[in-house]
Each structure stands twice: as C-alpha cells, then as structure tokens.
Amino acid sequence: MIDHQASPRVLTLPGWLGSGPGHWQSRWEAAHGATRVQQHDWQRPLRGDWTARLQDVLLAQPAPVLLAAHSLGCLLLAWWAAHSRETARVAGALLVAPPEIERADLRQQIPGWAPPARQRLPFPALVMASSDDPYARLDYARQLAQDWGAGWQDGGARGHLNADSGLGDWPEGWQALRALAATPAAS
Template sequence: MTSPTKPTVLMVPGLRDHVEDHWQTILQRALPNARSVAPLEHDKLSCAARVAALDAALRDIDGPVVLVAHSAGVMITVHWARLRRRPIHGALLATPADLETPLPEGYPTHDALRDNGWLPMPRERLPFPGIVVASTNDPLARFERVAGMAQAWGSRLVHAGAVGHLNPASGFGEWPRAAELVAELSRERANAPC
C-alpha cells in the first residue's frame, strides 16, 4: 500500500493499453509514486471491463490519487467517476478521444463503441479537479468538442497547440508538460482532505 501523504499517480491508458515509447509509460518510469491500470486480457473493447480495471487498481491504493488519462483512458475515467465515489485528488485528462464522432480507419466503429457501452459519453461535472489538454489538430477529436467536454466536466482547459493526438505517432514520446501538470494537480489540494 502507498503512503497517504503524497498522491499516487495512476496512469489510465487508452484502448491501445501500454505503449513502450508513450509519454504515460515514460512518465510512470520517472515518478517514484506512479503505477498503471493493468492491461486487459479479455473484453478489451468493453467499457465496463475497463472501468472495472480502473476501480480494481484504485482499490489497491491507500491515500490520495492523481489520475493521468489519455485518449479513451479519459472516457474510462469519466465513466468511472459517474459510477463510483472514491475520492480523487485530481485528474490530468489528455487529448480525450471524441467517441461520438466517427474515428479514423483502424479504430473501433461508432456501432462497436455503442455496443460496448462507451456511448453516450458522460457529460456530468466531475467530483474532482481536472485539467483537460486539447490539441488543435487531433485526428480523434476537434478542439471545440474537447473544450465542450472540459466545460461539462468542470475542468480547466489547457490549449496544447498542434500536438496531434499526443502519442508516439504524433511525435510524443516524452512530454515534459505532463510532469508539470501532474505536479500542479498534486499540490492543488495539498491541504484538502482526500
């Protein structure tokens, strides 16, 4: 179990799970208090299975937690927040995939996402502080749509510029801004009970 004084940073990967050269994987290795939701062996497209995996990872952590979600991991996080009430210190929600609009070839279809419980996307205010990072040229979500998500979730929007989907295919690899935003979220409620 983890010390309750400093938040544990929990990575919530997207549908591609753990990618070795992804900024989440690099950040996890760099932080002494970080871990990740375990990859699924079965039901990989099931939103309920992904939410259950996040919930199981959180049950193994004592004390405050900062979630670091990317792409569909953001949707896993907001679906989880709608169903569960474990206190969360804050969440970095980077380049959420807009699952309500058709995704590029190679990604699940709208029907497959609907049939696996991803739709509709939750629009309720999150019960914890959030920072949503949006890209101006993300092939998985238009900036305006992500800005609307941030507003609905009661989260601060960070305009990241033209960073694509903020993944290795877009040139990220290492993303130093992630550590800065996680540190900000870790401090944000330092004196608040979690």
C-alpha cells in the same frame, strides 16, 4: 481517512490498444514510478470491465492518487467518476486527448462508449487537447472540459498527444498533473 500531506501515487489510464514504450504514459511509469491500470483486453474495450478494473486498482492504492488519462482513458475516468463512491480518493486528474466517441467511425470501432459521461468531476481536473487531433475536434474536447468542470489547455498542433507527437518524457504534462494535487477540490 485520506492523508492529503502524502505525495499522491500516479495511476495511468491508457486508451484503446494501450500505450506503447514511447508513449508519455509508459515513460512516466519508468521515470516516476507511475502505475498503469492494466486492462484485460486492450483491443475490445468493454466499459463495464474497464471501469471495474479501475476501481480495483484504485482501491489497492493508498489515497490520495492522481489519474493521468489518455484518449479512451479519459472517457473511462469520467464514467468511473459518475458511478464510484471512491472519488474522494482522487487528488486530481489530467485528461489528455479525449476522443470524439460520438463520431460514427469511432462509435463503430469502439462500441458501447457513447455517449460519454458529462457530469462535473468531483476533483480538480485539467483537459489538454491538440488542435489537429485526428480523433477529436478541439471544440469538442473544450466542451468536454467545460462539462466536466475541468481546466482547459490547448496543446497546440501536436496530433493525438501520444508517442507520435514527439513528446518524449513530456515534462510539461507531468508538471500540470503534479500541480493538480495542490489544487483545492471544488465544493
């Protein structure tokens, strides 16, 4: 049974190549005690391996949990949710800067991830994307949010919403994630 009164633990799901020390995910780990889902190979991401690792880490946490995904981590989250029987353990998910993995250049760099899972997520979720993200058009990210049944927030012109975007500790993102814990799940 999930204790919905407990403060949810936050798991970060970095994208391809991981998140460096200046990335908001790394800063949240240091400042708020979030736990990184550490993948075995950040350079050659295998969807099945990454999904199994997320499942293992999630099961090792007391429920409920909040998921904070960036870039390829968003696609991992959606794929995991489409196949796991443990989605009820998730109180909410923030999906930041999902990549347009169906683009030829990204498909070639990161094979095996296209097409992304597009089913409705079974927990409250919010997608945030930038209008000038080099890895995805804004309308693509907005369509993913719609497909996933997630809320939508335009992050402005801030690139890939990573360390290069100058977000620092990104308190707005942290507040958005925490607010998801109070959002009732869709039935």
